[in-house]
Amino acid sequence: MMRRLSRVCACVLAAGGSRRMGECKLLMPFAGSTLLERALEAAAGCAAEGVVAVTGAYADEMAPVVRRMGAREVRNPSWARGQASSVRAAVLHAACEGFDAVMLMVADQPFVTRSHLDALLRGRDGERAWACLSAAGGRSGNPCLFDKRCFPALLELQGDEGARSLFRRHSGIPVRCVHFEDARLFEDVDTPEDLARLEGAVAHAR
Incomplete structure (x- = not known):
């Protein structure tokens, strides 16, 4: 197991309204658990020191689960304005708590495990990479890791912009893709x- 990286905070983004599902998808039964629990378990099991869940639309329903899983809750009252508001909430928490990096993951990707997160943490490559993205099948995306040097740019995001969109605005940020x-x-x-x-698919993969 990797040693704990004391200045990295893993943030599970779980604030959305599940509009297409019609109810809170993250708390629905899934493979003997829930999507929220799977995400928090992966985050808690990886080498990041801090684990936070950013909640919003279903914050009251999620709060007991977050506490039981040993994570801290950060409520995003502006969740309806889009994913960028949750990214900002996560980054502000990390900055206020003195973390040197934030790892962002969404809670509805059931194939993400602590092994993926640890590989991303190892991909920081010392001080050279300001950001690390997960990459597979010719695509890149979440989960992703950002050094505190990216925090000001992440706080500029608006609407439904995800964290990756900052590279369109700040093309000079040193980024590394970690391939799976x-x-x-x-x-x-x-x-x-x-x-x-x-x-x-998850049941078949066991």
Whole structure:
């Protein structure tokens, strides 16, 4: 197991309204658990010292789960304004708590494990890479890791911009992609059909 990286905070973004699902997808039964619990378990098991869940639309329902999983809760009252508001909430928390880096992950990617997160942490490559992105199957995305030198740029994000969009505004940021063989890493749950399909895939992969 990797040693704990004391100045890295793992932030699970879980504030969305699950509009396409019609109810809170992150708390629905999934493979003997829930998507939220799977994400928090991966974050808690990796080498990052801090674990935070950014909640919003279903904050009251999620709070007991977050506490039980040993994570801290950061509530985002502006969750309806888009994902950027949750990214800003995560980054502000990390900055206020004195962390040197923040690892951002969304809670609806059931194939993300602590091994993926630890590989991303190892990918920081000392001080050279300001940001690390997960990459698989010709794509890159979440989870991703940002050094505190990226915090001011992340706080500029607006609307539905995700953290990766800052590279369009700040093309000079040194970024490294950490490659994974399994492209299912980026599979996420938006609809009841997604939930059923990915639950079956997760069960088959065991």
